[in-house]
Amino acid sequence: MLNRPGVVATSRLDVARSSGALQTVKRWEVSLEAEHYGVRERQHLYRTRIGNLPRNVQTLAKENEAVVLAELATQLEIQKLFDAMATPADRKKRSDSQLISDAIQRAHQDSIERTVVDQIEERNDVRAAAVLWGLLKANDKVALQLLRQIDGALADAHEAFEKGAMLLVNFFVAARNLRQSEGTVSYYHPRVEAGIEQALKRAENVTVKSLRLLIETLSSSNGPDESWGIAASASCL
Incomplete structure (x- = not known):
């Protein structure tokens, strides 16, 4: 990251946001998606990293370039591969x-x-991630109808939850982080749960307050299902 008076250069969105500079440079923001990385770009990303590997694995990396690039599509994946090989x-x-x-x-x-x-x-x-995580801790699948009911109850309890968790769920389904089947959603991959947990840890205060309200809502007599909610709440503790 480059950080000088008036200048913040970073590929990390969280760093850009915490610097307070994101809105001021919004017009110049460029998002890089997997489809933006062609063969030539990925070859360049790959080859420029080989020299940073221990000598005893550099040859292995060179010989397997085609195999790797047939599997990995983004800069992040390529970097993570070299982290693993190092x-x-x-x-x-x-x-x-x-x-x-x-x-x-x-x-x-x-x-x-x-x-x-x-x-x-x-x-x-x-907040939405905390709600989703809590419900999937209680069960490996969450019924969308139940989630909508919980969204409503949370929104009634606190205005910070008016956005609800359904928008995040729909986004995660489209991004293949969640699998939707017959009115329920579940994790598409175990690392999705790990990613959510990491995000929650990075915002501990918001997470704790969100889970506390979720537990109160689930165990309330006015909740969607009091007996199930009490049992589900125990999974969040």
Whole structure:
């Protein structure tokens, strides 16, 4: 990150937001999505990172460029792959192909988690994420009808929850962070839950207050289902 008087240069959205500079440079903001990275761009990203690897894995990285780039689509995934290759565990016990395969898998998983954090923070949806996390802790699936009822009860209890969690749920379904089936949603990948948890930890005060209100709502006699709500509340503690 470059930080001089009047200048903040960063690829981290959370850093830009915390600096207070995001709104003032909104007109120059550029979002990079997976489709913006063509073959040539990804090759450049890949090759410029090889020299930073330990010498004993540089050749392995060079030889497997095509294999890796057939699997990884973004700068974040490529960086996470090199992070994994820089610290290979028990290399002598695994073949080169297994090392590459494991590094690709770790890159996918770590990038999912980081992306979920960025999405929650960009949308300012920590409260909604806390509600979603709490409900999915109680059960591995959440009925959308129940979620709408809880959204309404939370909004009645506090104006900060008027936005509700359904908007985040719909966004996560579209982004393949959540899987929707027959009126319920569940995690698409375990790293999605890990990403939500990381985002919640980064906003601890908001998270604690949100979960407290969720627990009060679930266990209330005016809640959607008092007996289920009391049991579900225990999972959030």
